[in-house]
Amino acid sequence: MSVIQVPEAQEYILHWGEMGSHWGVNRSVSQIHALLYLSDRPLHAEEICEALSLARSNVSTALKELQGYNIVRLTHVVGDRRDHFVAELDLWDMFMAIVAERKRREIDPIITRLGELSERMAGRDEIPEHVRHRIGRMHEFISTLTTWYLQVRSLKKSTLIALMKLGSKVARFVPGSSGSTN
Amino acid sequence: MSVIQVPEAQEYILHWGEMGSHWGVNRSVSQIHALLYLSDRPLHAEEICEALSLARSNVSTALKELQGYNIVRLTHVVGDRRDHFVAELDLWDMFMAIVAERKRREIDPIITRLGELSERMAGRDEIPEHVRHRIGRMHEFISTLTTWYLQVRSLKKSTLIALMKLGSKVARFVPGSSGSTN
DNA sequence: TATCAGTTTCGGTAATTACAGAAATAAATG
DNA sequence: CATTTATTTCTGTAATTACCGAAACTGATA
Secondary structure (H helix, E strand, O other): OOHHHOHHHHHHHHHHHHHHHHOOOOHHHHHHHHHHHHOOOOEEHHHHHHHHOOOHHHHHHHHHHHHHOOOEEEEOOOOOOOOEEEEOOOHHHHHHHHHHHHHHHHHHHHHHHHHHHHHHHOOOOOOOHHHHHHHHHHHHHHHHHHHHHHHHHOOOHHHHHHHHHHHHHHHHHOOOOOOOOO | OOHHHOHHHHHHHHHHHHHHHHOOOOHHHHHHHHHHHHOOOOEEHHHHHHHHOOOHHHHHHHHHHHHHOOOEEEEOOOOOOOOEEEEOOOHHHHHHHHHHHHHHHHHHHHHHHHHHHHHHHOOOOOOOHHHHHHHHHHHHHHHHHHHHHHHHHOOOHHHHHHHHHHHHHHHHHOOOOOOOOO
């Protein structure tokens, strides 16, 4: 009937669910994603409930979540009024979409809060200097990483992949970088 | 007595604990890390218990965990037999250490399992072709990212930072990459 | 308007995870 | 060897999170 009948597909789905929960993603959400990723046709919510033994309401919520990540898309099949769902199949696009959303949800708020904290502490001598410095440095560090990410993200996919294939050879373009290890 | 008296330090510690739990890290573990990061002197376990209102046993376990991540180091202070602990203060080193450990714990096992799955499915015609292909592609994708990471990791810290500062300008060194967005 | 599909909300429950506190063990110190 | 300190293990509990099932609500369709 569907890929859930294949034992290896089941294993994959369980592993994917496990991995999700190690990274703060609801197990059902990642399992549903794995199921859709392995499916060669759009599935409707009812099928997903049955395949993974989940309650209808949770599947609905999880599908919303996956659409929020932009890695699952709603489609329709002819002669069927029900919504159907398909997963993003390009793994690079999928990866970038997940990173973008987690940045939005978990990194951006932390940068905001650290920025507020730093600002609030500025110039107040009753607060130990090293506390101010270290919170400020953390704020700066995360901001720097984020800025780098935004720049890299703006590159074409093909350029990015080419850069990745260069691997450590990118170092050649940095002026004073003779050694390779540290 | 210590940084825990500073309201802003408390806020930082709570935020850091929150963030940890969003990324699959025990809240106590990340709070202890935040406390040590803000401290200007080594702390012993008892102090940490008091500062964060945690049980001695949990602090002990959490400190082991942080040492496992290589972002907290054991030290001693003169005239005191007790173990004391300090956090890695170089944020770049800290970041790389965390990434290395999470790769080891969560990425490497997944690559292994996907590899086994792929191998086990090879050539078996009763398994739908698209299932074999997609699991194989996921395995390949994660392996590629990991290989790239290992290469980049081997570069000197200064080279890495220089590359980061280049931002999207690194694209200049890729032959056919005229456009900037996609 | 009756029906169907979907979403959202809510109360209760199951499962998981985090934690405290005690006890046993180990290891180092003087 | 007694003492101090640290670690580990265990049991029970608290807290959190995940989930089901029902019901209410929305919106589209025929």
